[in-house]
Amino acid sequence: MSRHLDLVRSFLEQLEARDRREGAILAREFSDIKAHSEAWKTEGVRFTKIGSRLGNTKKNRYKDIVPYDETRVTLSLLQEEGHGDYINANFIRGTDGSQAYIATQGPLPHTLLDFWRLVWEFGVKVILMACQETENGRKKCERYWAQEQKPLQTGPFCITLTKETPVNADITLRTLEVTFQKESRSVHQLQYMSWPDHGVPSNPDHILTMVEEAHRLKGADPRPLCVHCSAGCGRTGVLCAVDYVRQLLLTQTIPPNFSLYNVVLEMRKQRPAAVQTEEQYRFLYHTVARLFSRTLQNTSPRYQNLKENCAPISKDASLSLRTSPALSATPRPPGGILRSISVPGPPSLPMADTYAVVQKRGAPAGAGQGTRVPSSNDTMIYSQVTPRSQRPVTHTDDTRGMTPLGYVPADQNSSSGPDAYEEVTDGAQTGGLGFNLRIGRPKGPRDPPAEWTRV
Template sequence: MSHNLDAARSFLEQLEEQGGLKEEVLAAEFSDIRVRSAAWKADGVRSTEVGSRPENIQKNRYKDVVPYDQTRVILSLLQEEGHGDYINGNFIQGADGNQSYIATQGPLPHTLLDFWRLVWEFEIKVILMACRETENGRKKCERYWAQEHKPLQIGFFCITLTKETQLKADIILRTLQVTFQKESRSVHQLQYMSWPDCGVPSNPDHILIMVEEAHRLQGCGPGPLCVHCSAGCGRTGVLCIVDYVRQLLLTQMIPPNFNLFNLVLEIRKQRPAAVQTEEQYRFLYHTVAQMFYSALQTTSPHYQNLKENCVPLYDDALSLWTSPALLALPRPPSGVLRSISVPGAPTVPMADTYAVVHKRRAPAGAGPVAQEHSTEEKPLYSQVKSRTQRPGAQTEDKRVSLPGRVPANQSPAGPDAYEDVTEGAQTGGLGFNLRIGRPKGPRDPPAEWTRV
């Protein structure tokens, strides 16, 4: 276990030495990844001959995303009925060296049967979908699952919807019953609804919850996870790598020389354009750093106080940043990290009015007797409203700014916004009206605890 954590700590220390997640550093890394990936085809390291054949070209959603021959998924089911062996999909090795993932494109109208052939032949139990059917007015994926009370017949396959639940605000879990030649199987689909094409989610927490739920549903089944978006490369690659690193953590197999740059290159050798944009690459770095922080905080006293609160790690995924003093801070730079295995409890809204207990204080210079007989004592209790409801709430905050603090007027939530502290906070003592200030921006130092 110590070697596993040493590797995680070493990764974070290297980030610190590089100045954190600096945009220019990651831009240079990702540019190098793209150059090396392009050279593989030119040098004959990777080929796409099968997917470029005339009979298969129409089965590719995008002409520039064609599966590598070396790792492509070969279909044998229903070949005797005249169906070919081609589908736009690749196997990707997992942390254990097995073929843990099938990365594929979202089905087209004429590849729906091929998709279900893949699911059935390779005993897929869980499908991770990282796109919507339509995005920005363009069709991104054909619906291959049944709707309520509307069974779907695709060739020899009959698909019915058994159950549909909203796992999170942006995650839908569907349980499908698939019947082929009088045999029925259950297939689970997890669809992430708010991941923009060529972009990143607003927060990594739900991505971690999604892959965690996928493994819970998968159990000890032999089949790989089927992962797709529209093209099956950008968002799909991010999901595969997040799950890959999570498995390294859980099995305590993080290599001493763990390097995200090399890992992305290795995944790209198996599926073209996996992790498609620089923004996705930055998001991947940030998510992996969060997972490593979470692992360290449960075992190292130095990271124990990271558990005090569970606020989002960042508000803007376009502003990923790590503090130059990454490992010296008692808390992470923009909030407190969530455990990768135990989602936080739902937040309970605070009331608008609070009761405050006032301490009895003697006038300056007065002794105990004067304090006892003071006739101008303040009431023991009083009421205060939240800052947003007090008179003059819109006035500029006069507090002294801490070094490195973003000016208050740059905060999208306003100068006096605050976050409720109810989700797993360890307050200690009475803790009346304990609050934490909302971070003023991605470079804001850790928020300070304040009392009303």
């Protein structure tokens, strides 16, 4: 886990080190990506022969965006009825090497049936749409979904709209019921309503929300996400790349040589012109940097302790990484507690795991409990207190609900309350202090009572 976070932090530090040179660096990187893409075509590394056949060219929305033969999606459903196997779409591999994404163009009027053949044959559960039907007065995508109270029939497929709700100001979620040969399936469509062609969104957070919502709807289903814009390359490539990096973070598989340059270059080997413009490439960097920053924040001890005490610090709770089992086994460094790493906000003092009772001499003879007033001549007497998480487990220790960082919440026994006590260990009662040492439980993981001091 710590190695994974070090790689995340290293990537952010590299971005910070670029300072004002970032624009020039990204421009050179993107220029190099385009040069590689052109070389693959001229040198015969990637072929587009099938999409360039006479019978298939009419199915391409743009003549310069033709799917690579090696990764193209081949349709078999309804071939026996005379429908061909071609659609302008490519598979893009995910972090585990599986066919995680289908990158495709927005359907044309005469390819609506092919689009739904694709969705049905490959069991697509979620469609990500990054364009509008019409942009700048030009048709960018044929409407392939039903409107309210008006089913859409294309070939043997009947599509009805069951629900349409806004996710936020930019994203609309539609739930469609698709019926084919008396079988019905639910398909979810997330449409980004305000992403300009060849441009970038105004809010990277909404892109993160979009891919996150897609996985919430998809659940554990292993079948691919269908991602499209108009051409199925620029905006589509950005969405695929953002989701790809997010999966690397969730699975803690960021490679030591991680770079977005390599991610985009690899995706371009599978789908032509994925991440089509330098502006989109720059936006991708900023979006991933935002994602990495959140990752560091959400996995810091400070964030974990706040979560354990039911004090959420962000409404984007679903963006936080799932806690890995490895995290609970992470050894504590000297000083006792895992330190925060690159967390924005006011710094907090590191807290030790050991505290002491100060000036706790027994009361004078005849004095009632709590009547003793300390004098300036008193000398400090310390007795070490070991946190419960580091003591041997006994029958009185309730270890249920142990959190990954070892912080133990207040006991839930009926006898516990705001003044519950921890017993002092290490034989402190025989240390000559003359009383049974018990001290008040801290009110929070970083808030010791005033009568404690650090040793």
